Amino acid sequence: MNKEEKSGRIFDIAVIKRLLLFMRPYRMQFFLLIFLIILLAALVPATPLLIQHTIDHHIMEANYRGLTVMVCIMVGLLLVQSIVQYYNTYLSGWLGQNIIRDIRIDLFRHLLNLRLKFYDNTPIGRLVTRTISDIETLSDVFSEGLAAIAGDILQILVILGVMFYIDWRLTLVSLAMLPLLLISTYIFKEKIKESFNEVRTAVSNLNSFVQEHITGMSIVQIFNSEEAEFKKFNEINREHKRANLKSVLYYSVYFPVAEVISAACTGMLVWYGARGVLSEDITLGTLTAFIMFISMFFRPIRMIADRFNTLQLGIVSTDRILKLLDSKDYIPNEGTYQAQDMKGEVNFKNVWFAYNGEEYVLKNISFDVKAGETIALVGATGAGKSSIINLLSRFYDINKGHIYIDGHDIQEYELNALRSKIGVVLQDVFLFSDTIMQNITLGDPTITREKVLEAAELVGARKFIERLPGGFEYNVMERGATLSVGQRQLISFVRAMVYDPRIIVLDEATSSVDTETEELIQQAIEKMMKGRTSIVIAHRLSTIQKANKIIVMDKGEIKEQGTHEELLQQEGLYTQLYRMQYKEVV
Template sequence: MSLEKENVKSGDIIDTQVLGKLYQFVRPYRGRFFFLIFLTVALAALAPTKPLFIQKAIDEHVALGDQEGLLRIIYLLVGLLILQAVVQFAHTYLSGWIGQVIIRDIRVKLYRHLLKMRLKFFDNTPIGRLVTRNISDIESLSNVFSEGLAAIIGDLLQLFTILGVMFWVDWKLTLVSLSTLPLLIISTYIFKEKVKVAFNEVRNAVSNLNSFLQEHITGMNIVQVFNREDSEYKKFDAINTEHKKANVKSVLYYAIYYPVAEIIQAVGIGLVVWYGATGVFGLDLKVGVLISFIMYLQLFFRPIRMLADRFNTLQMGVVSSSRIFKLLESDEHIANEGNYSPEKLKGNIKLENVWFAYNDEEWVLKDINFNVKHGETVALVGATGAGKSSIINLISRFYEINKGSIKIDDQNIRDFELGTLRKHIGVVLQDVFLFSDTIYFNITLGNPDITREQVMEAAELVGAKKFIERLPGGLDYNVMERGATLSVGQRQLISFVRAMVYNPEIIILDEATSSVDTETEELIQNAIEKMMKGRTSIVIAHRLSTIQKAHNIIVLHKGEIKEMGTHDTLLEKEGYYAQLHQMQLKSMVSE
């Protein structure tokens, strides 16, 4: 088993196109968003006020022994701290709230978009990668609002506000304070670039882990059947090791950067104390100013240290956004532009000069022509890869044809509203997929218009009622993931009930009895006869004994129609169908 690894590089921090697209999701909440900006400005304005009050308290009240004035300053400081706490709470909560509602909206839109994608897209895209887009990538967007954009704006405003106040109080002391700033800026830039690379490696590793786990847990039976546990474990261990190395690398950068930043800050404070002390001793500088500058430096250096983290958060958010929007803007979906929505169909099907290829012009079907009249049963026969399943996928518009046309009741299927088209076609596939839910849900798929009585009527028709009633809870029995607690035959019977409960005019059976025992096959054959009565039916079967009563048998070979006719007519021709029939008879005798 191999799995293509995903490698993603960070883009520009300020990608105006991506930010513009993100704002489309912000627009419904723009009132709250602009209030968040206001709170950000308010926090920046409040940041330097505390040192100012302390400076005033020391120089104008403590130094002069003014207890009443000092008490007033203390009251003001307490009020300021309460106000700052309230604004900080509102800012933190609002930024987090906006982030969560936006990722909820994006996740819902992305999932709705995925529901409309054509099956070809899922054939070519690892499911784990789509899970990463829907979970991890979208989750990182919340950080753009809670820790990225708003936080960066707040940190920058705070820096400029503090710097402005510092120059206003004492410009000489400010220049001394900033003497170590170039070292901090250089170290912050180096840290940002290193962590950016590490974060890219982490996100790539997470995406590869998700893809690997999804694929291999889903195919665990194949892994165990072919005794590949050790080799697959080694592959997983290698991917997991890459994930660990990327995380450890980012931890190492943090472990180096923060102590370096603390040392640079300490040196800056030391220079301020040294220079300020000489000014105090010389009576050129007041003690309150010196103490306030120490506080200003602490306030000034903190956002600079945080900016590297903030920019990386924003950058990874922009990368995630671009990947999400790339998926949202992909045109890999079935165009649902038709508006023909009949309540009932006769069920006449006509394929005219149909050509189809999954990739470019590697033709799977070549110039297919046949008709199925109302109430008739047509069987498709041929070796694996002959194009049988492709034909039924095209009739339901799971894939689009390249050339030709498919008509139902003389109406091109492109003219049908897609939901209406599929509602009139009941499909029973060879590989039955059941959700981890009740039998009732797996039959109705959550459709509230289908009653339990209708389900049991359909179950009785196809012979599934007895086994359903024997299960604990009946229709409320949980089949577990992929129907693991049911036999192959029982899962197949449930798929029959699921197709019949919608009462479709057209029935498509894809190898519907190929995986069941003889007893269950007999039960299903009886159900099939009841299902087909009065309906147009297309049947795919390798067991030719099951289609001898078909009105027309179409023999496919390498995407082309080789023979057409009834069972007896095709045997008389002694062609491809007769050879298949003879081979199966020999196989049955040998068994």
């Protein structure tokens, strides 16, 4: 079993304390809920007591007027109980939904601020589970867990106290089978807990399999693996069914057993009580009230085992959520420099960087880029080119050395101010399932439609966008599936340009397009670069021959620097790369 899916302690005080902190904005509603729980527990034994009084003092004495009054009182009591029960149920659900809304907001805001390294090491499926499934489980803590258990326990104690007050002998007879019920309840609780864990693991496996295979359906069909993958799915689905049927089995066994025990207690009570009634030692009303008390007493005991498991799963989910919220894996944002008039001069000074430990992917990197210049980074895959641009925007922090922009260490910049001045266009363009306008502005209200149209005109994307149905309101679907690679790339250019960045970073922006589209994109790139500092990563050396400086990298180190002509004259690594590509073209 997945270690994550195992349940922990029910009463984890530290977790419960943290959970109660989320209730602070709703203190009044919480105290009102406690009052309703107490009131409902006090009202529950009232009906049997009224029936006892009615039988002994009105029915047995043929007092029809008094009987009518008591019936009216019982109807009124039933109405009051219904109203209190309604508000108790609604308020507990309302409280739970508001709290999990707040927790989900806090959690997503926290996820937005975590560094990319965290996402490199954490499966996306786990984060989706935390944000959705675990928080939904947490809502049950309020609607079916804490409030319900507190109400059940209070109701049991009140009923037990009233029973002992009325007749201790009948109470002891009524509780004769209680140890057997408690044992069966404990066994059920343990078994159903184990079953719940298996169900959650099966659901997790099923969700992961379906999500992964829908995303990779093209690979499945390309390699004719439909039958093999279906067999895998069938096996996972069969395990899911088995786990659920196991929990159904425990429920189908426990509740009939509990009913039999309750019926046995009622039978013993009737046998003993009837003798007392015949000997006039016990009144008929008292016996009738105790029969009702038994049903009221055993019902919450039967339910409490299931609710304890609900609470337990909720506490475990809360613990997972809190651990994620407590994660400090984010980029420190202690800088205050806003850089309103950034020019775009970039300096790397003896920069060392490793994603993990001391496995350095960049080793003693130093280079300078003057404002308005264009530099290109070339080299084999894994040379460290993309790592350089990740460090420039502080998606990761360096291990040693310094990075300066306009003479200021990038750690002195306020993080949002820094990133707003750097426009990044990646090779793999990600578009959300939304309109083109929303994908460009990303919901930023400060970006006007006029600015978007101006940027689209600048990079040559406006014409093709306006030809689409709905123009800028066209929905691109998930990951931009309805657009070509070139169209998605042009939209990413517009998205970068609407912020009017002083530094443009292009990460192999033309490597996945055909020659005709590349020419169109190259024209857009030239317009974007004008008057801005540009850092370009490219496999096709023909696209970067006009760069002011080309930096050749290999295994995290800078091997050569210079212009296109200077590097060709050196007859070094760049020359080898150029000749290899020239042969490919020829």
